Amino acid sequence: MPRPTILAYYFPDWHHDPRNAEWFGQGWDEWSLLESAGSRFQGHRQPRTPLHGPFDEATPAAASAQIELARKYGVDGFLVDYYWYDDGPYLQRALDEGLLAAGNSRDIEFALMWANHELVDIFPHDHPGNAQATRLKNGSIDRESFEEMVRHIIPAYLSRPNYLTVEGRPWFTIYDLANFVVGMGGTTQAVEALTWFDDQVKQAGFPGIHLNAVLWKGDVLPTRAAPHAPIDLVRQLGFRSATSYVWVHHADLSHFSFPAAEIAPLRDSAFAEYEKYAAQLDIPFYPNVTVGWDPSPRTQQTEDFQRGRYPWTPVWDPTPKEFKEGLLQAKAFLDRHGSPHPFVTINAWNEWTEGSALLPDTFHRHGFLEAIKDVFGTSDYKPKKKEIGSALS
Known part of the structure; x- marks a missing residue:
């Protein structure tokens, strides 16, 4: 088995955005939530403090430092949450x-x-008994908006020399398949939209698009368009691979202790689901390894910390050693199931307000990054040259 490509999800809410300014006030970003987070129960490790302090990610200097850090410790790519x-x-x-x-x-x-979920106001969420957070944007966009997105992303992103490809096909992940189908108007229309997408990518000089599906078992977000897509929908829509976003998507959180829970049972629950996916799918399933889980910074800090819907969930705060166990389990999973192009996804590079960040903090420092390097080493990646078709000239 060749060394897998290590992909970390990148959450881009650590800079000033005009929509955020309109909704939450001028100058707001999620650093504000992180810095105001407090310890909600005995032994609760909040607030989390980045080793080198907060930074504006929308600057070349900050991005350059993150890229250098990722490459040094064996993270080969970022799966950027795209809205x-x-x-x-x-x-x-x-x-x-x-x-x-x-x-x-x-x-x-x-x-x-493509993070095509509902955008709801959990910045912060007011009370655990309030199941319906205020919707800011609907994730189920229509065909016209989808085509507008595709026409933007092909020249802006997919055409770049360092955009991830599998057998020459640009990789594109869809987070919420049910939301996508609802927005397109049904399964038949969703298939037509993705076929059109594939044709547009071919016209740009590629052999087609590599569609990657995010699968999960249970709901986490406060609102959803419909139950998550079953395995047969993945087949119908023509996906070429599937993965997971985070371990809590594969467990009934009510079965875990609150407020603090042990990581091993959560990890085992996720990998049990991964085995089912591998048995049912006729495409590769790539395992996810989760750094941790603590969305309490997105809860109203003046409220008692109680069990409820997201973000009022149990907290998992594993050590780098426990994270390494997950990496070893992912490696064994890939060795068992085989794949000509193995990948491991990591949640996450910088989900600070969900308690899942590879980036060093003042407590564990570089421990999580060192675990990746210990298990998988580093690669000698060099960007591929791509012949761009006339559609982009």
Whole structure:
């Protein structure tokens, strides 16, 4: 088995965004939530403090430092959470003005993970008994908006030399398949939209698009368009691979202790689901390894910390050694199931307000990054040259 490509999800809400300013006030970003987070129970490790303090990710200097750190410790690429609603992009400055403007941008691969979920006001969420958070944007965009997104991302991102490809096909992850189908108007229309997407990518000089599906077992977010897509929908829509976003998507959180829970049972629950996916799918399933889980910074800090819907969930705060156990389990999973192009996804590079960050903090320092390097080593990645078709000239 060749060394797998290690992809870390990148959450881009650590810069000033005009929509955030309108909703939450001028100058707001999620650093505000992180810095105001407090310890909610005995032994609770909050607030989390980045080793080098907060930074504006929408600057080339900050992005350059992150890219250098990732490459040093064996993270080969970022799966950037990409938001596009009915009126266009959101949080795009981290990618456009940060990661892609860095002098060493080509030193790392990247791909888009279309985060097409409902955008709800959990910044912070007011009370555990309030199940319905205020909806800010609908994740179920229509065909017209989808086509507008595709026409933007092909020249802006997919055409770049360091955009992640599998057998020449640009990788594109869809987070919420049910939301996508609802927005397109049904399964038949969703298939037609993705076929059109594939054709557009071919016209740009590629052999087609590599669609990657996020699968999960249970709901986490406060609102959802419909139950998550079953395995047969993945087949119908023509996906070429599947993965997971985070371990809590594969467990009934009510079965775990509160407020603090042990990581091993959560990890085992996720990998049990991964085995089912591998048995049912006729495409590769790539395992996810989760750093931790603590969305308490997104709860109203003046309220008692109680069990409820997201973000009022149990907290998992594993050590780097426990994280390494997950990496070893992912490696064994890939060795068992085989794949000509093995990948491991990591949640996450910088989900600070969900308690899942590879980036060093003042407590564990570089421990999580060192675990990746210990298990998988590093690769000698060099960006591929791509022949861009006439559609982009």
